[in-house]
Each structure stands twice: as structure tokens, then as C-alpha cells.
Amino acid sequence: MRKSWWKILALLLLIYTITAGFLWEVPRLPILNETIRNLYFHVCMWFGMMIMFIISFVYSIKYLASNKYVHDIYARSYASVGTVLGILGYATGAMWVTVTWMPDQHQSLGAVLKEPKLIGAAIALLIYAAYFVLRSSFTDMDKRARVSAVYNIFAFVMLFPSIWIIPRLVGSLHPGSPGSDSGNPALNKDDMDATMRVVFYPAVIGWTLLSVWIATLRIRIELLKEKSLLDAA
Amino acid sequence: MTTAAKILTLVKKDLLLELRQQHNFYGVLLYIASTIFVLYLSLPDSPEANVWNSLFWVIQLFVCVNTVAKSFIQENRGRMLYFYSIASPIEFIVAKLIFNAILMLLMSLVSLVLFFMFLSNPVSNTLLFFVITLAGGLSISLVFTVMSAIAAKAQQNAALIAILGFPVILPLLLLLMRLSKLAFAEVFRESAVWQLIGLIAGLDALVIVLAIILFPFLWKD
Numbered sequence: 001m002r003k004s005w006w007k008i009l010a011l012l013l014l015i016y017t018i019t020a021g022f023l024w025e026v027p028r029l030p031i032l033n034e035t036i037r038n039l040y041f042h043v044c045m046w047f048g049m050m051i052m053f054i055i056s057f058v059y060s061i062k063y064l065a066s067n068k069y070v071h072d073i074y075a076r077s078y079a080s081v082g083t084v085l086g087i088l089g090y091a092t093g094a095m096w097v098t099v100t101w102m103p104d105q106h107q108s109l110g111a112v113l114k115e116p117k118l119i120g121a122a123i124a125l126l127i128y129a130a131y132f133v134l135r136s137s138f139t140d141m142d143k144r145a146r147v148s149a150v151y152n153i154f155a156f157v158m159l160f161p162s163i164w165i166i167p168r169l170v171g172s173l174h175p176g177s178p179g180s181d182s183g184n185p186a187l188n189k190d191d192m193d194a195t196m197r198v199v200f201y202p203a204v205i206g207w208t209l210l211s212v213w214i215a216t217l218r219i220r221i222e223l224l225k226e227k228s229l230l231d232a233a
Numbered sequence: 234m235t236t237a238a239k240i241l242t243l244v245k246k247d248l249l250l251e252l253r254q255q256h257n258f259y260g261v262l263l264y265i266a267s268t269i270f271v272l273y274l275s276l277p278d279s280p281e282a283n284v285w286n287s288l289f290w291v292i293q294l295f296v297c298v299n300t301v302a303k304s305f306i307q308e309n310r311g312r313m314l315y316f317y318s319i320a321s322p323i324e325f326i327v328a329k330l331i332f333n334a335i336l337m338l339l340m341s342l343v344s345l346v347l348f349f350m351f352l353s354n355p356v357s358n359t360l361l362f363f364v365i366t367l368a369g370g371l372s373i374s375l376v377f378t379v380m381s382a383i384a385a386k387a388q389q390n391a392a393l394i395a396i397l398g399f400p401v402i403l404p405l406l407l408l409l410m411r412l413s414k415l416a417f418a419e420v421f422r423e424s425a426v427w428q429l430i431g432l433i434a435g436l437d438a439l440v441i442v443l444a445i446i447l448f449p450f451l452w453k454d
Contacts, residue, residue, distance in 0.1 A: 064450050119407070126400035133396055137387040147386045150447045154379060155401055157443055161436060162404035 007213055013206030020199045027196070038096050040199055044207040045089035049124070050163075051208055052082030052215065057156040060149040069230060070223070072145035075152060076135070077218040081211050083128045090121060116167040123162050127155040141229070239320050243328030244335075247304075251336070261300050265344045268292055273351035282355040282417045289348055290410050293366075293373060294402065296340050301333050301377040302394050305385035317452070326382065326448040330441065333378045334371050341370030355417065362416035369409040372433060375440045376402050382444075382451055408433050 021040040028034065059075035062068075134151055138144035223230070234242070251258055272288060280288070308316070316325055345366050356362045380398040387393050412429045415421060 119403070123400050123403050126403075130397050130400055134383070134387060134393065137393060143386060146450060147383055150450050151383050151397060154383075154443050154447060155397075157439060158376075158401045158404070158436070161432070161439075166404060166408075166432070 006209055010206055010209035010213060013202045014210060017199060017203040017206050021203065024199065025195060032100060035096060035099050036196070038092060039196065040203045041207075042089060042092035042096060043200070044204050045085050045092060046121070047204050048207050048211045049082045049085040049089060052078045052085060052211055053124070053128075053156060053159075055215075056082060057152060060152040060156075063145060063149045064153075069141070069145060069226075072149065073219055073222045073226070075149065077215050077222060079128055079131060079152065081215040081218065083125065083132075085211055086121065086125045086128070090125070093118070093121075120159075120163040120167055124159055127159055131155065236321075236324055239324045240328045240331070243316075243320060243325060244332050247328065247332040248335075250307075257303060261296065261340060262343060264299055265292075265296055265340060266347060268295070269344065269347045269351050276352065279353035279355070285348075285352060285355050286410060286413055286417065288352075289344075290369070290406055290413070292344060292348075293341060293369060294399075294406060296344055297337055297370070297373040297377050298395050298398065300336055300340050301374055301381050302391055303381075304329055304333055304378065305381045306391075308385075322449040322452040323445050325452070326378075326444050329382070330375060330378050330444060333374045337370045337374035338367055341366050357418040358416045362413060365409070365413045365416060368433065369413070372405050372409065372437050372440075373402060375437055375444070376405065379440060379444045379447075382448060386451060405433065405436050408436075 017040055021037055026034065026036050029036070056075045056078035059071045059078065063071035063075060131148060131152060135144055135148045138147065269292065272292070276284075276288075320328075345363065377394065377398050380394050380401070384391075384393040384397060408429055412426070412433065415426060
């Protein structure tokens with residue numbers, strides 16, 4: 001019980017997010033209307049993804065510093081959960097785009113998707129796809145762990161400007177660029193109505209806890225699979 | 234020997250190797266020439282400036298993959314062991330970065346000249362575009378040097394370099410394409426130009442620092 005309190009919390013927060021997110025009153029702005037409820041899901045996926053990638057990055061550094069194989073398992077598992085969250089973020093975003101950015105259906109989706117923020121997100125997914133391809137090209141465990149840790153660190157640091165700096169400098173339809181009024185999407189308190197913040201912040205925590213939970217399950221499976229190897233080492 | 238002298242010696246060794254085994258060099262030259270010739274045949278006579286610019290940078294990207302790809306693969310295990318005993322990993326990677334940058338600058342120039350020859354010259358400020366090309370070649374070569382160091386550790390490395398490098402190079406490449414529009418007489422705010430230059434320089438510095446920090450871990454086997 002002492003150890004599983006956060007899992008219960010994650011469950012409660014997500015039940016709250018889904019019920020309150022779908023039922024509570026939200027401000028209705030032109031174009032956005034009720035689709036703003038997607039905020040409780042779409043933005044949380046990106047939060048979760050970034051947090052997973054940061055944890056993976058930290059474990060890669062730890063692996064290089066300590067050479068403990070367990071850290072490689074951690075880094076790999078968090079990266080894979082982060083990738084899944086990224087795909088979900090893209091999917092929820094694509095649904096949102098079709099109703100908000102494409103009022104007339106004659107526009108091509110391709111033109112709309114050339115957004116700095118979306119390019120950043122695509123780069124993130126490509127980098128982690130490449131990370132897994134790199135991993136699979138090794139047969140030697142230690143070498144695989146070390147080289148992929150190096151790539152993880154390098155790619156993550158290079159990813160940082162393409163997600164956090166460049167989209168903030170160029171105009172975009174996405175919230176959080178200089179063309180729109182807001183600075184930081186999601187964290188700027190002027191951007192969001194108070195009634196929405198009551199749901200949004202718990203939602204972020206809930207989804208993040210859930211993703212950590214999934215990652216820990218993956219780690220446990222991996223640890224069991226490689227138990228014989230780890231015991232020998 | 235001091236660090237600088239060692240780096241210089243390593244760069245010299247690479248240059249000498251390149252001069253002795255010229256098939257690599259000519260191979261890449263032929264690659265550039267034939268790619269641009271294919272473009273020449275497949276495109277309308279004088280392509281629009283935007284198309285020209287995009288094609289130019291995409292070709293730069295592929296030229297760089299081909300130029301830099303061999304830099305770590307050509308070193309076999311025994312030779313790496315020898316370098317290990319005479320130089321530190323930092324000296325080794327800095328030497329490789331410098332050598333690949335020199336090689337890539339040369340290749341960028343060649344491809345620029347061939348582009349002008351075959352695909353006409355829509356650039357309004359040729360000198361400026363020349364400078365941007367050099368800066369771009371340098372940036373791309375830095376990233377791909379690190380990628381080839383990583384890929385050399387894996388088995389099927391040639392394809393891997395492209396897979397690993399493309400997502401990482403994307404932001405840089407987009408910035409370069411944007412900046413080079415400056416040479417096509419596109420009007421920019423002055424602050425925007427400096428912002429672009431600052432970002433590109435910052436990313437280059439980041440790659441160099443990361444290469445120096447991370448290469449020692451790739452080095453030891």
C-alpha cells in the first residue's frame with residue numbers, strides 16, 4: 001500500500017480527468033468550441049512524452065557514468081513509452097487540426113502540417129525511431145548499451161532546440177509562437193480559463209503517473225527476462 | 234607533443250591518406266557530378282529559385298553522408314588500437330571533425346560550381362550564397378562526423394548513418410535553407426537574420442561540445 005499510493009492516485013486523477021473533462025463547463029471560443037476539451041488529452045501526451053524522454057536521457061547519462069546494465073534497461077523502457085505517448089500526441093493533434101485549422105475541407109493536410117511545432121514533434125519521433133533501429137543493429141549487449149546511450153544523449157540535446165527554441169521564434173498557428181498572443185503553451189496562466197486549469201493540471205499529473213507506471217511494468221518484465229544475465233554480471 | 238600538435242598530425246595523416254588513396258575522393262566527386270547531371274536532365278531548364286535552393290541543400294546532405302561515411306569505417310581495429318595508444322580520444326575526434334570539415338567544404342564548393350553550371354544561377358547575391366554554403370557544409374559535416382563515429386560501432390553502418398543523422402540534422406538544414414533565402418533577395422528583418430545565424434552557430438557549438446564529451450565513451454572497447 002505504501003508503495004502503490006501513486007498508482008491509486010493516477011487512477012483517481014484519470015477518472016477525474018475523463019469525467020470532468022467531458023462533462024464540466026468549458027469556455028466556448030469561436031472555432032475552438034467544445035474541441036478545447038482535447039487539451040486535457042493532447043497536451044498531456046506531450047508533457048508525458050517529454051518527461052519520459054528526460055528520464056531516459058538521465059538514465060543514459062547514468063549508464064555511461066556507472067556502466068550498470070540496469071540503467072540501460074531503464075533508459076530503453078522510458079524511451080519506448082515516450083515514443084508511444086508521442087504517437088498518441090500526434091494522433092490527438094491531427095484530430096484537433098481537422099476541425100480547427102482546416103475550416104474548409106479543400107485545404108490539404110500536408111500544407112497545414114508544415115508547422116514548426118509539428119516538425120519538432122516529428123523530429124522527436126524520428127530520433128527515437130532511429131534510436132531503436134540503432135539498438136537492434138548490435139549483437140553485443142555492452143556495446144549496444146553504450147553506443148545507444150551516446151546516441152540518446154546526443155539526439156536529446158539536439159532535439160531540445162528544435163522543440164523548445166525554434167518554434168518560439170517563428171510564426172505558427174499553434175499556440176505558443178510569437179504570432180499568437182501566448183508565450184508558453186500550457187503553462188502561461190493567461191492562456192487558460194480558471195475552470196479549465198482545475199482539470200488540466202491534475203490531468204497532466206495523472207497521465208504522467210500512468211506513463212511512469214507503464215514504464216515501470218516494462219522495466220520489470222525486462223529485468224525478469226534478463227535476470228540470468230544480470231545475476232551473472 | 235602538445236594537444237594542438239597531435240591534432241595537426243592526425244589531420245595531416247588523414248589528408249595524406251586521402252591523397253594516396255584517391256579513389257574515395259574521386260568516388261564522391263563522381264557521385265556529386267552524376268547526381269547533379271541527373272537533376273539537370275530531369276528538371277526544366279532554369280528551375281525556380283525556391284526549388285533550386287531546396288534541391289541544393291538536399292544534395293548537400295547526401296554528399297555529406299557519402300563524404301563523411303568512410304571516416305571511421307576505414308579505420309580497422311588494429312589501427313584504432315594504435316591511435317588509442319598514441320592520442321587521447323578528444324584529440325582524435327577533433328582531428329576527425331577538422332578533416333571532415335575541410336573535405337566537406339571542398340565538396341560543397343564543387344557542388345555549388347556544378348549547380349551553377351548545370352542548373353543556371355538564380356542566386357542574386359552569389360558571394361553571400363557562397364559564404365552560406367560554406368557555413369552549411371561545415372555544420373552538416375560536424376553532425377555527420379559524430380553520426381559516423383556512432384554508426385561505425387554497429388554492423389551495417391553505411392545505411393545507419395543516414396537513419397541516425399537525418400532527424401538530428403533536420404533543424405539545422407531548415408535553418409540553413411531559411412538563411413540562404415537571404416541570397417535570393419528575400420527581405421528579412423535584420424534581427425531575424427542574426428537570430429538565424431546565432432542559432433546555426435549555437436547548434437554547431439553544441440555538436441562540437443557533445444562530440445568532445447561523448448566520443449571517449451565510443452572509443453573504448
